[in-house]
Amino acid sequence: MRTLPNIIIITTITITTPLNYWNRLSTKITRPLLLPNTKIRRMATKPVLASTYDASQASSDIVSLLKHSSSSPSPGTGKWNMSSTNQGIERTFKFKGFKKCWEFMNVVAAECVVQKHHPEWSNVYNTTHICWTTHSPPGLSEKDVLMARFCDEKARELGEVQGPDEDVKGGKLRELVDVVVEGGDCCVPKGK
Numbered sequence: 015m016r017t018l019p020n021i022i023i024i025t026t027i028t029i030t031t032p033l034n035y036w037n038r039l040s041t042k043i044t045r046p047l048l049l050p051n052t053k054i055r056r057m058a059t060k061p062v063l064a065s066t067y068d069a070s071q072a073s074s075d076i077v078s079l080l081k082h083s084s085s086s087p088s089p090g091t092g093k094w095n096m097s098s099t100n101q102g103i104e105r106t107f108k109f110k111g112f113k114k115c116w117e118f119m120n121v122v123a124a125e126c127v128v129q130k131h132h133p134e135w136s137n138v139y140n141t142t143h144i145c146w147t148t149h150s151p152p153g154l155s156e157k158d159v160l161m162a163r164f165c166d167e168k169a170r171e172l173g174e175v176q177g178p179d180e181d182v183k184g185g186k187l188r189e190l191v192d193v194v195v196e197g198g199d200c201c202v203p204k205g206k
């Protein structure tokens with residue numbers, strides 16, 4: 015039988031990946047083994063704007079909403095993250111208990127009726143995850159920015175508490191449940 019010679023190939027690979035890409039998937043996929051001389055270049059996350067949204071207006075609006083991160087288009091000063099499709103912005107809000115969280119969601123829901131604009135959201139106990147994106151025309155629009163600012167303001171007024179310091183992605187209720195339960199914030203009486 016012919017045996018193949020052992021060949022060691024040393025190579026430099028450039029991987030372009032959004033920041034946190036592997037972190038986000040880390041519960042399902044183990045990180046790839048990187049060779050010592052592998053370079054990782056972080057790619058800036060560019061928002062996909064609705065066709066009605068002026069690009070220069072959008073960039074100044076979005077900077078004030080996005081969390082500071084090297085994957086933001088510029089240094090952000092807010093608490094929102096780009097959604098996985100880059101067509102929306104999302105963040106998690108946490109409150110003292112279910113009642114406050116539900117009150118917040120009610121206030122947001124009432125404004126949705128006024129603005130004729132609706133969130134993609136989920137709720138577990140004292141935590142809600144909200145994604146603002148526009149369906150028609152698709153992408154991030156002024157309405158998303160307006161509603162995100164409204165949420166920030168109302169959450170502050172209703173005594174929002176420090177949420178999980180990580181991205182809870184795109185309304186995936188299961189992941190939100192995991193964060194709430196692991197963080198000890200679920201509705202189980204203390205000591206049980």
Ligand SMILES: C[C@H](O)[C@H](O)[C@H]1CNC2=NC(N)=NC(=O)C2=N1
Nearest residue numbers: 130131132133147148149150151
């Ligand atoms: C007629 C009505 O105003 C539209 O269908 C609204 C309703 N709410 C909406 N919500 C969101 N998020 N995107 C939309 O494009 C949208 N369209």
